[in-house]
Amino acid sequence: MIIKTERLILRPFLETDAADVYEYLKEPAVNCFACMKLNSLDEARKEMKKRLDETEYYFAIALKDGGKVIGEISAYLEAGEPHADEAPVRDTFSPCWMLNENYQGKGYAFEAAHAFFAYLFSQKGARRIYAYTEDYNLASQHLCEKLGMRREGVFLEFISFVTNPDGTPRYENTVQYAILKKEWDQKQLGQMR
Ligand SMILES: CC(C)(COP(=O)(O)OP(=O)(O)OC[C@H]1O[C@@H](n2cnc3c(N)ncnc32)[C@H](O)[C@@H]1OP(=O)(O)O)[C@@H](O)C(=O)NCCC(=O)NCCS
DSSP, rough: OOOSSSEEEEEEGGGGGGGHHHHHHSSSSSSSGGGGGSSHHHHHHHHHHHHHOOOOOEEEETTTTTTTEEEEEEEEEOOOOOOOOOOOOOEEEEEEEEEEEEEEEEHHHHHHHHHHHHHHHHHHHOOEEEEETTOHHHHHHHHHHHHTOEEEEEEEEEEEEOOTTSOOEEEEEEEEEEEEHHHHHHHHHHHHH
């Protein structure tokens, strides 16, 4: 699957993307991506090989002009809360986004995420998209709000991605945002008027 926007191409990863991905994953910008850290270009090449089969929900964000990969966007598909149904429909997506810091603040993240949400809602049967972001990650919260997502709540000391210097877990406060398909459709209609 390839998604085109005004300035970007969202496409599956290629082995030749290793150097561009290494550029932004040698020092992951936020703790929640600490486990994605790449320690060498060789590790990046191996990581690209692992991503080759991911063609539906894991995209490189490449510039139309020149083709450089400036970040990535993906989504995890899951069932909604299964309590009322033994075979719940898998219609809920949780996205993840990351840009090379040299390309932030230029509207690329919104452009990519907006096209990605449109794809999930119109082609992949998404009913609800929700995102977790840490309480100090204002850029990601801003992106959620710009996409029309509602702030649903804050989970205090919800998760730990890294440890403190004394080896104890460093817990993060996590904000949850979400948008339903009907809210998305309403918002797009409003923008067309
Ligand atoms: C979260 C993240 C993807 C957001 O990226 P970003 O570059 O801040 O977001 P955008 O691309 O939408 O850019 C926003 C700003 O670019 C500016 N901008 C410049 N040129 C622009 C253009 N042509 N069009 C639109 N905006 C433009 C605007 O000021 C815009 O701010 P506004 O929305 O207040 O108008 C980025 O900060 C990141 O990769 N962070 C590290 C990883 C991370 O935290 N991931 C999420 C974990 S929960």
